[in-house]
Amino acid sequence: MRSQGFKKSKTNTNRRKKRKDNVREQNQCRFCRSKTKYVDYKDLEVLSKLLTHRGKIFSRKRSGNCAGCQRKVQLAIKRARFIGLLPFTS
Amino acid sequence: METVKRLYEAMILVDSGEAAADWEGINEHIKKIFDRGEAEILSMRKWDDRPLAYEIEGKKRGTYILVYFNSPSGSISAIERDMQLSERIVRIIILRGDHITKEDMEKDTPVMMVDKQVQAQVQAKADAQAEAKAQAKLQAEKDGIGQIDIDEIEEENEETDTEIQED
Numbered sequence: 001m002r003s004q005g006f007k008k009s010k011t012n013t014n015r016r017k018k019r020k021d022n023v024r025e026q027n028q029c030r031f032c033r034s035k036t037k038y039v040d041y042k043d044l045e046v047l048s049k050l051l052t053h054r055g056k057i058f059s060r061k062r063s064g065n066c067a068g069c070q071r072k073v074q075l076a077i078k079r080a081r082f083i084g085l086l087p088f089t090s
Numbered sequence: 091m092e093t094v095k096r097l098y099e100a101m102i103l104v105d106s107g108e109a110a111a112d113w114e115g116i117n118e119h120i121k122k123i124f125d126r127g128e129a130e131i132l133s134m135r136k137w138d139d140r141p142l143a144y145e146i147e148g149k150k151r152g153t154y155i156l157v158y159f160n161s162p163s164g165s166i167s168a169i170e171r172d173m174q175l176s177e178r179i180v181r182i183i184i185l186r187g188d189h190i191t192k193e194d195m196e197k198d199t200p201v202m203m204v205d206k207q208v209q210a211q212v213q214a215k216a217d218a219q220a221e222a223k224a225q226a227k228l229q230a231e232k233d234g235i236g237q238i239d240i241d242e243i244e245e246e247n248e249e250t251d252t253e254i255q256e257d
Contacts, residue, residue, distance in 0.1 A: 037189065038189050042101075042137070042156075079183060079185075081143070082181070082183060083101055083103055083154075083181055083183050084103060084142040084143050084144065084146055084152060084181065085140075085143060086143050087143040087144055088143075088144060090143075
């Protein structure tokens, strides 16, 4: 009995390890990974991915952006809203 | 004291109806304002014509004009004010463009991308027709039937051509 229990725990740890290897968290935000220095307000493909369907900006937690990139995104979205490319709300 | 000339990027929103009716006139109008501010225009082109995300001054569609220009930093506020006072311009945004390279300036605008797609489709259609024609010709030569079949194919092609034009 004792040995069986030991075996079981070993396989469990292995599985846990495997899962960790497969689903490794991204350690950089999407803009840092592509080394973007400037988020363009005309680039609607990128910006619209960072908005809810009501037009609100996704939180950092949701978008996975670092603080600096979130600020750049925020500025770009606000510029796009002003010029009528993106909605303030919908 | 001489002020430094810097590169700026301006996005100008105009009414799409007016832009379609008098494109040259609006361009002239914008150029005049930039000239008054001693700005040197590097490139000026239509960026896109699209429905606005929300109504501005009762307008639902707008034409965007993207301008890159060099200007003394002191005259930016004057240019912006003139644009805002102009009745033909709905909205304007002027940004410093220190990070902008020549490649960025020559990048395809959304309008150009759509045009290119349409052109590519037409080209693909024409190529397919030409290929079909060539194959039919070869087949006809092999069969030894001769002229009649080729004439028929040409007629068919003309029909499809007219269809494309109608589209």
